Amino acid sequence: MSKPRKAIVFIAGPMTDYPNFNRDEFNTEAGILEEHGFTVLNPAILPDGLQHGQYLDITLAMLAQADAIFLLDGWEKSKGATRECDEAGRLGLLVIYQSWESLQKFIERKTGSVLEVLSD
Numbered sequence: 001m002s003k004p005r006k007a008i009v010f011i012a013g014p015m016t017d018y019p020n021f022n023r024d025e026f027n028t029e030a031g032i033l034e035e036h037g038f039t040v041l042n043p044a045i046l047p048d049g050l051q052h053g054q055y056l057d058i059t060l061a062m063l064a065q066a067d068a069i070f071l072l073d074g075w076e077k078s079k080g081a082t083r084e085c086d087e088a089g090r091l092g093l094l095v096i097y098q099s100w101e102s103l104q105k106f107i108e109r110k111t112g113s114v115l116e117v118l119s120d
Contacts, residue, residue, distance in 0.1 A: 009033050009096065010041040010063045012084040013072025016052075025072055029098065033070065041066055056080050063087055068094035076105040085109070 011029055015021040026044035033040045041062045046055060059080065063069065069088040075081040085106070088095065097103040 006037055006039045007068060008041060008066045009038045009068045009070050010059075010066040010084070010088075010093075011043065011070045011072065012059075012063075012075055012078075012081040012088075013098075014074040014078040014081060015044070016078065016080075021048075022072075029070065029072060052080070056083060059084060060087055063093075064091065066093060068096050070096045070098065071102045071106065072098050073102050075102060076109060082109070 011026055011033075013022060013026065015023075015026075018025075021044065023044040026042055030040045030042040030044070043055070043059045043062065046058060050058075060083075063084055064087075066088075069085065071081070071085065075085065085095075089110075095106060097106065
């Protein structure tokens with residue numbers, strides 16, 4: 001009998017204009033997700049030197065292999081991460097949030113309304 005596969009999670013978040021392209025945040029969350037038993041697709045492992053469109057082509061291909069997308073705080077300010085989020089919705093992926101703030105930004109983006117999200 002084969003062993004069940006782990007759920008695959010793609011991490012999306014802001015990179016441009018962040019120190020070291022926000023790799024520390026991506027890598028920290030990747031480690032936490034791995035500790036919880038997920039297989040993690042982490043775009044922060046990609047090398048420097050590609051064009052934005054090339055990165056997006058690669059990350060969308062990664063995302064297509066995932067079961068869920070994990071949205072880092074600030075994802076809504078990133079053209080790439082918002083595109084990945086929209087694609088995750090099209091693919092019917094589960095959405096996981098780094099914080100309540102990320103959840104609220106997701107709801108606002110999908111509804112066009114500012115809504116209160118209770119965190120306690």
